[in-house]
Amino acid sequence: MAELLLDVNNLVTKFKTADGKLSAVRGVSFSVNKGETVCIVGESGCGKSITSLSIMNLLPNNGEISEGSVRFLGQELTKMRQDELRKLRGNKMAMIFQEPMTALNPVFTVGFQIREPLKIHKRLSQREAHRKGIELLKQVGIPYPEKRMSQYSHELSGGMRQRVMIAIALACRPSLLIADEPTTALDVTIQAQILDLIDDLKEELGMGVIMVTHDMGVVAEVADRVMVMYAGEKIEEADVESLFSNPQHPYTKGLLKSVPNVDDRNHQLEAIPGTLPNLNEVITGCRFHNRCEFATEKCRTQSPKTFTVNDEHTVRCWLQEVEQHDESAATASSNQ
């Protein structure tokens, strides 16, 4: 059994808005082991980023974790004081952001920014931090690291900046890395390089990685386990092979169908009809029912419970009930 790093249980994150308190994340549970990559997928606005920000406790001012627990290395993060959390952030857990263009401070050199976490957590002197910074830049594959240390972020390319971000995030050798769409703003060739880099560093440092993405290609490339989110809920979780070969939830199937296939000329892209519901919409039953082609009366009235497909694979969809019922009926009849 791999070592448990992060255990999120029934996480509910709410936002105070003019329309009252709205839930962006509704009872999400998952775990990350050491050396494992967990991907969180779903379309924009489904709560992926808020889930990852909730773990770091970096929610915007109007957001709060109202229920559930986040246990990291055996410590409960939701009840922790701010100064204790600060000691963990950047030290034991770190985050990479979506936009390398805006995630680096434009008025400081790369060197200044890479020295900051080392000074905050490791209390290194300027000179030691500088030397360590060069080492880190070398590690993430940046040529001429000495020169880069004195450059500003606007002097670097997008891929280079994302490498710098990774170097900064990994400066203190964290055990958990949260990557919030790290490759979305990059072009495809650079994407592959960055993903490989994160994967290599994961192996090297034995980190757990949470990768937030909406790109099924990225998922196939890096994930060990995948969690699919829709409108703030976890609707399916499986190991990567099982999810791609045997997707259960109609939404997951839809996501997989909406990936272009370069090998098949006649491949038609299928979009999932409709859009994600607003946070303030009241939906009874399954949150996906009004976009689901298989929706039944039960889907419209009752929230689906979690069904187990196999050890590693769970799904929240009423269709499972029918299938599992059929299967058990089939096995029963074949036994007869």
Add this chain to the structure above:
Amino acid sequence: MPASEAVATQSKLGKQTEGKQKVIVVTLKKLLKNRLAVFGLFIIFIQILMAVFAPWITHYSPVTQSLVNSELPVGSENHWLGTDNYGRDMWSRIVFGARISLVVGLVSVILGLTGGIALGLISGYFRKLDGWIMRFVDLLFAFPGILLAMLIIAMLGTSLVNVMIAISIWSIPTCARIVRGSVLSVKKQEYIVAMKSLGAGNSRILIKHILPNCMAPIIVFATMRMATAILSTSALSFLGLGAQPPTPEWGAMIAAGQDYMWTSPHMTIVPGIAIMLVVFAFNVLGDGLRDALDPNMDLG
């Protein structure tokens, strides 16, 4: 080995400062392309020279009276700017007045900036304090500037030090608003969230990461405010609330020259021109800096 290592780190550090300098060099280059700003810089440079070398470039004391030589016109022998009604050399008085206006301007702007930046940073960053601080700032805004300064001087008494205090308090609300605005936009930036995700504390983020990003408007404000501060010092002294005779303050000099407007107009015109030039200089320099520091402005 250690020697070569030291050399290596030294060259590294050299490179770092080179990186820092680059921004300053770029801004200066842009600034120097602006002719008006260069003119302003030139005038300010002269004023600084006058202020620093005042005792060496004048032959007469600015306060010693010599009634024999009173009211000499501009261009007189030994007194190229003439003398006033007490026979004091106008050139000496202007030069020593440059000292006063520069010091009063600098001190009051620095004091005002300190207060304004502190209030602005806190109210921009901490939402809970924002309302309270901004209402306090509104209160300060409710008084017309010069009236506020007069009120403060009326409470503290007339002196140059009190003028500095009054003018710095008058600078606080505007500065606080400007800084708060920049903080509000900067703190939403992803790099600030990224800094938080690295475990930086509030004070570190605020002072080390947000403040440098707000510097451009602060620098422009400080330069423009110098002009206002110098003008207000003169205005308050003119009204008799600031420098007291025989202090060679430009505003006070104009006030003293009023009665001799018809017989010796240079007593009002010379300090008047001095005030005008310096205020103009700081204003155009401020304009130039604003253009040079604005990354969206392409001066070609």
